[in-house]
Amino acid sequence: MPIRLALVMIVRNEEAKLARCLESASPYMDDIIIVDTGSTDRTKEIAERFGARVFDFAWQDDFAAARNYALDQSVSEWNLVLDADEYIVRFDRQAMDGLLQETKHLGRIEVVSLTSEQEGEGHAKGYITRLLPSQVRFEGRIHEQAVSGLPRVNVPIAVLHDGYLHTDKSARNIPILLAEAAMKPNDAYVNYQLGKEYQGVNDLERACHYFERAFRRLHGRERYAPNAAVQYIYALKDAKRYEAVLSMINLRLSWVQSFPDYHFACGVFYLELVLSDPGRYIAYLPEIEASYLRSIALGETDRYDTVEGTGSYLALYNLAVYYEIFGRTGEALDCLKRAGELGYEKAKARLSALKG
Incomplete structure (x- = not known):
């Protein structure tokens, strides 16, 4: 039986960027789980257009709580966690098929963040733990971290992130x-x-x-x-x-x-x-x-x-x-x-x- 991979996201008022994210990720996913924390725009409508399973969660000023609720809705062996202001620019399907057969590690994806610099845009690059076996959850109210004693390995997934470009959060x-x-x-x-x-x-x-x-x-x-x-x-x-x-x-x-x-x-x-x-x-x-x-x-x-x-x-x-x-x-x-x-x-x- 093939190993299933789900995209798991929390969102709020992301109608401007959600479609871009889902278009980039949906070809690689067996399931899409969107947890909405209080949108007043077309976010949920856009998510449903991509076949996502949409759930509501009352925001508690706690990112880990929201992400863990979203992960609880998944029935897949692996979960890929993304934000709406990110989108996949590289996904090596062949290599990933092999990696998903193993559940004794967590996956660190490459995240390239566009940043505002004095002389234009800059690029900050890091590898962040976002590919999780089904049992792994997060902790931390903000800048949450995956909690697991399993080793973390770089995987062939790269995303571009522009959420902090010309934006102050x-x-x-x-x-x-x-x-x-x-x-x-x-x-x-x-x-x-x-x-x-x-x-x-x-x-x-x-x-x-x-x-x-x-x-x-x-x-x-x-x-x-x-x-x-x-x-x-x-x-x-x-x-x-x-x-x-x-x-x-x-x-x-x-x-x-x-x-x-x-x-x-x-x-x-x-x-x-x-x-x-x-x-x-x-x-x-x-x-x-x-x-x-x-x-x-x-x-x-x-x-x-x-x-x-x-x-x-x-x-x-x-x-x-x-x-x-x-x-x-x-x-x-x-x-x-x-x-x-x-x-x-x-x-x-x-x-x-x-x-x-």
């Missing part, structure tokens, strides 16, 4: 996280997520406060630990707390050394540090180049959530700018050429300008 997320923090004040993950939310609204004082609370409670074994360190560096840098960043870097933490985003963040920091007071910090000038070289040597990663390019074209571009400033034109041209070959249009334009 902090007004929804912060109160839920604060309620979670009141119950779990020493939870590093909750404090990390609060730091990110406050960083997103440029409340650097609160961001640094919660990142520090998270950082002091990390063991380094948590999958998100390197990301917490990187975001803490950026928050401290933006708050001009340069000595605190230096103290953190001087810890020489072993669990960040294989993360290209960490060394990229160090390169960004060292440049700002030197420019802030050249007379005081000029000795750190070589660390700019060294940091970007470490990022490039490590390359792109699938071990952690990462900003695309920190281990390749973004680091190459920043290194090229550094070389250009100090008259090392040949090395600058080489870095720009390599970044351009990776498809970075900004590098191609700068390369043309330098050659012209």
Whole structure:
């Protein structure tokens, strides 16, 4: 008997994006379960048009509770959990047929999130546990996590996520996280997520406060630990707390050394540090180049959530700018050429300008 795979979603007022998600996923699914938490638009009508089984659930400011109710409606051996602002861009059916025969693991799908940057759109990539055997459930009021002692493996499913593009969800997320923090004040993950939310609204004082609370409670074994360190560096840098960043870097933490985003963040920091007071910090000038070289040597990663390019074209571009400033034109041209070959249009334009 073939193994069944169900798409399991919770939604509310998603008429603008739900059809896109379901069109991308429905060819691969044996069942579609949609739990609506209070829509007032055409969300449920769109779901039914795709043959989904639609259920209602009263919203309780608890994402895990809603997701677990949705999972309880599934009768399939495997469940794929998506949000309406995500859609499948890659699904290797042949490989998945083999993987679904095994139930001794959880599946981490590739999620590429479009983000708003100063110079346009950015891409953050991570592997998130979303493919679950039937018995697995979530915990956590927000940024919920699948609870299981089973190993987690990357699976050949990729989705694009644009829910945070030109959108601010902090007004929804912060109160839920604060309620979670009141119950779990020493939870590093909750404090990390609060730091990110406050960083997103440029409340650097609160961001640094919660990142520090998270950082002091990390063991380094948590999958998100390197990301917490990187975001803490950026928050401290933006708050001009340069000595605190230096103290953190001087810890020489072993669990960040294989993360290209960490060394990229160090390169960004060292440049700002030197420019802030050249007379005081000029000795750190070589660390700019060294940091970007470490990022490039490590390359792109699938071990952690990462900003695309920190281990390749973004680091190459920043290194090229550094070389250009100090008259090392040949090395600058080489870095720009390599970044351009990776498809970075900004590098191609700068390369043309330098050659012209």
